[in-house]
Amino acid sequence: MKPTLPQGTRDFAAPTIRKREYILDTIKTVFELYGFEPLETPAIENLETVTGKYGDEGDKLIFKILNNGLDNPAKHRQAKEDFEKILQGKNVKTLTERALRYDLTIPFARYVAMNYAQLTMPYKRYQMQPVWRADRPQKGRYREFYQCDADVAGSYSLINDAELADIYLTVFKRLGIDIELKINSRKILTALAALCNGDNKMMSITVAIDKLNKIGMDKVKEELEKSGLGPRQIKIIEDYLNIRGSNEEKLGRLKTLFSNNEDGRKGIEELEFILNQLTINDSLLTIDLTLARGLNYYTGIIYEVKAKNAVMGSIGGGGRYDDLTGLFGVPNIPGVGISFGVDRIYDVMEELNLFPDKMQKGITALFFNMGKEESKFAFQQMQQLRNNGISCELYHEPAKMDKQFKYAAKKNIKYAIIIGSKEMQEQNCVVKDLAKNEQQTIALTELQNYFTK
RNA sequence: GUGGUUGUAGCUCAGUUGGUUAGAGCAUCAGAUUGUGAUUCUGAGGGUCGGGGGUUCGAGCCCCCUCAUCCACCCCA
Numbered sequence: 001m002k003p004t005l006p007q008g009t010r011d012f013a014a015p016t017i018r019k020r021e022y023i024l025d026t027i028k029t030v031f032e033l034y035g036f037e038p039l040e041t042p043a044i045e046n047l048e049t050v051t052g053k054y055g056d057e058g059d060k061l062i063f064k065i066l067n068n069g070l071d072n073p074a075k076h077r078q079a080k081e082d083f084e085k086i087l088q089g090k091n092v093k094t095l096t097e098r099a100l101r102y103d104l105t106i107p108f109a110r111y112v113a114m115n116y117a118q119l120t121m122p123y124k125r126y127q128m129q130p131v132w133r134a135d136r137p138q139k140g141r142y143r144e145f146y147q148c149d150a151d152v153a154g155s156y157s158l159i160n161d162a163e164l165a166d167i168y169l170t171v172f173k174r175l176g177i178d179i180e181l182k183i184n185s186r187k188i189l190t191a192l193a194a195l196c197n198g199d200n201k202m203m204s205i206t207v208a209i210d211k212l213n214k215i216g217m218d219k220v221k222e223e224l225e226k227s228g229l230g231p232r233q234i235k236i237i238e239d240y241l242n243i244r245g246s247n248e249e250k251l252g253r254l255k256t257l258f259s260n261n262e263d264g265r266k267g268i269e270e271l272e273f274i275l276n277q278l279t280i281n282d283s284l285l286t287i288d289l290t291l292a293r294g295l296n297y298y299t300g301i302i303y304e305v306k307a308k309n310a311v312m313g314s315i316g317g318g319g320r321y322d323d324l325t326g327l328f329g330v331p332n333i334p335g336v337g338i339s340f341g342v343d344r345i346y347d348v349m350e351e352l353n354l355f356p357d358k359m360q361k362g363i364t365a366l367f368f369n370m371g372k373e374e375s376k377f378a379f380q381q382m383q384q385l386r387n388n389g390i391s392c393e394l395y396h397e398p399a400k401m402d403k404q405f406k407y408a409a410k411k412n413i414k415y416a417i418i419i420g421s422k423e424m425q426e427q428n429c430v431v432k433d434l435a436k437n438e439q440q441t442i443a444l445t446e447l448q449n450y451f452t453k
Numbered sequence: 454g455u456g457g458u459u460g461u462a463g464c465u466c467a468g469u470u471g472g473u474u475a476g477a478g479c480a481u482c483a484g485a486u487u488g489u490g491a492u493u494c495u496g497a498g499g500g501u502c503g504g505g506g507g508u509u510c511g512a513g514c515c516c517c518c519u520c521a522u523c524c525a526c527c528c529c530a
Contacts, residue, residue: 004521057528060454103530131530136454138524147530207528294528305530314530341530370488405490420488434490 008135008143018359020146020346023175024128027148027340030171031126034163036150039125041107043132047091047099053106053327055203055296061133063100070095100132104149105297105324105337112153112335113328121154128342140312140344149318151337153325158270161301161320162277164338168305168316169284171340176354178308179315182288185271186298186319188254191264192240195257196233205229205237206292212241213290240289247275247287254289270301297321303338307348315344362412363391364451365431369398370420378419381429381444390451392417408434417447 005011012020044065051059070079075094082092101107104127112123128148135141150167152160165181172179193202204227208220217238224234243253251268258264271287278285293302300320307315318338325333349355365385367378378394385392395404401418408416418430423441431450432439442450 007521055528061528133529135528136526137522138526141529145530312530313528317530339530344530368488400487401489402486403490407490409490416490418488422488430489432489437490439489 006143008137008141010142010144015360016346018361019349019355020342022355022359023342023345023349024146024148026174027171027342028126028128030167030174031148031150033170034124034150034167036124036126039108039111039127040129041101041104041111041127043100043130044098045101045107045110047093047097049110049328050099050102050106051091053297054102055294057294058102058296061135062102063132063134064091064096065098065100066096067094067098101129102133103131104129104147104339105151105321108149108151108153108337109324109335110328112333113325113330116154116325116330116333119154122157122160123153124150125153126150140347142343145344146342148340148342149337151335153335154333155336156322156334158273158301159277161270161336162274164318164336165274165285165303166278168303168338169280172305175345175349177315177345177348177352180306180308181285182291182304182306183271183274183285183301184288184291185267185301186293187263187267187270187300188258188289189267189292191258191261191267192237194261194263195240196229196236198229198233201227201229207294209237209241209290210292210294217241243289247271247282247285250287250289267300274301293317293319297324297327299323301336307345307352310348310351312344312348312351315341315348360412362414363393364413365390365392365415365417366404366408366411366413367392367394368401368404368416368418369395370418371398374420374424377424378417381417381419381447385448385451388448388452390448405434415451 047062047064050062054061069075078094082095085092086095108125108127112119116123126149128146130144130146132144135143137143150164152164165183168179168181189206190199190202193199193205196205198205205224208223208227211223212220220241221234221238224237229237240257243250243257245253251272254264254268258268275285275287288304291302291304293304298319299322302319303317304314305316306312316339318336320334320336322334323331324335325331367375367382369375369378375394375398382392382394395407405416414434416430416432416434418432423429427445428441428443429447430439431442431447
């Protein structure tokens with residue numbers, strides 16, 4: 001058979017892994033710096049844990065796992081009946097009861113709901129694991145990709161929300177990516193829906209205005225019309241979308257607009273708090289009133305990160321969800337979190353050439369294989385170096401030096417160590433610096449010192 | 454889920470209106486070179502042209518189906 005990869009997945013070879021690790025390490029370091037603790041959860045969750053949390057579109061993208069044992073003849077009739085239900089779009093436990101995790105937030109919420117009694121609140125955890133989505137792959141979109149999440153459970157304090165925004169700024173500064181960090185509040189969107197008497201159309205409204213930058217005002221209005229809003233309602237939304245200016249100016253306009261709306265006032269307070277807490281200028285953190293975010297569970301502040309100078313969807317997103325564990329029967333535990341899209345960050349950094357040069361590691365030394373006796377002797381020398389923490393290897397078979405040099409060059413090895421019969425007799429070796437193309441003869445007793453000095 | 458793109462050697466790609474034995478560069482291997490590497494020279498291996506079916510005297514090229522790929526929409530990291 002011809003070997004292939006499943007759609008939307010990739011193998012990662014050494015050079016790629018080094019760069020990915022660089023990104024992961026940077027994020028992890030910052031997470032730890034801000035007091036977050038690691039958590040890992042299984043790749044598979046119960047299907048009912050993940051369904052109904054991401055909206056209708058989201059549910060369609062969940063990878064479901066077919067149950068084992070369906071080929072048992074005793075179950076055939078039942079299985080066929082159940083499959084009819086699947087065709088009608090229902091989930092049937094007897095056919096599938098597990099799914100690959102779709103994100104890290106819901107597993108986190110499940111974990112908190114199961115363990116809240118033991119956790120020190122507020123519980124600050126970070127998680128860096130792959131997630132799976134049955135999307136059609138395209139640029140910056142994979143079916144298996146890493147998310148790095150930091151969430152705080154058990155605190156309503158907006159200090160958390162502000163800190164998470166600060167983590168975004170810190171991580172991307174360390175990675176050298178120029179970003180646009182956009183912020184809004186779901187409460188403001190709720191208020192907008194109420195203001196135009198479209199409470200029940202909140203979803204369609206947010207989906208439509210989210211596209212403003214992409215498709216323009218006219219198309220947004222078209223879309224609003226399609227979802228059943230009248231001219232007067234659309235006018236209100238248009239006025240809202242026409243709010244421009246600095247963060248301060250936007251807040252001013254919002255205050256007038258929502259002076260009689262409780263949700264609106266709260267949303268404005270949230271935004272004001274974040275901006276005030278971080279005391280940074282508009283260019284770093286921008287209020288974006290069109291920012292909506294699709295995931296159903298957000299209730300307060302929402303974030304989205306885009307890379308400047310690169311054509312790529314959002315490389316990070318998050319927000320506050322005030323009753324996430326409520327879905328699992330544990331009420332009154334609020335949460336707020338952010339997510340980094342490692343694979344998209346990688347693509348952006350590759351596109352903008354932002355990875356540091358000396359990223360690729362090579363081992364320190366290659367012992368040349370000069371023959372049977374010589375290689376046995378070299379092997380002993382090599383083991384001594386290894387015992388002292390110097391990474392090295394012995395060429396796997398006797399070969400022409402030409403070949404061994406090329407091998408060393410390809411593998412980014414820094415030194416070649418040559419021990420032939422002459423060197424064996426004289427108890428020394430030739431050490432060649434492959435980058436400088438310089439070599440010297442060194443007594444075997446001095447070899448360790450040469451590398452550890 | 455919808456629409457489009459591309460698929461030829463390990464990799465990047467040429468391949469004329471359908472016409473003999475499908476090519477190049479890089480990579481690999483061997484030799485010039487039995488102790489000194491990114492250079493050079495010589496030679497070699499490597500292809501069911503994504504897969505299946507059809508049209509034709511004849512298909513890498515045309516038609517149908519299928520798979521994969523990339524891109525856009527939807528949605529999202």
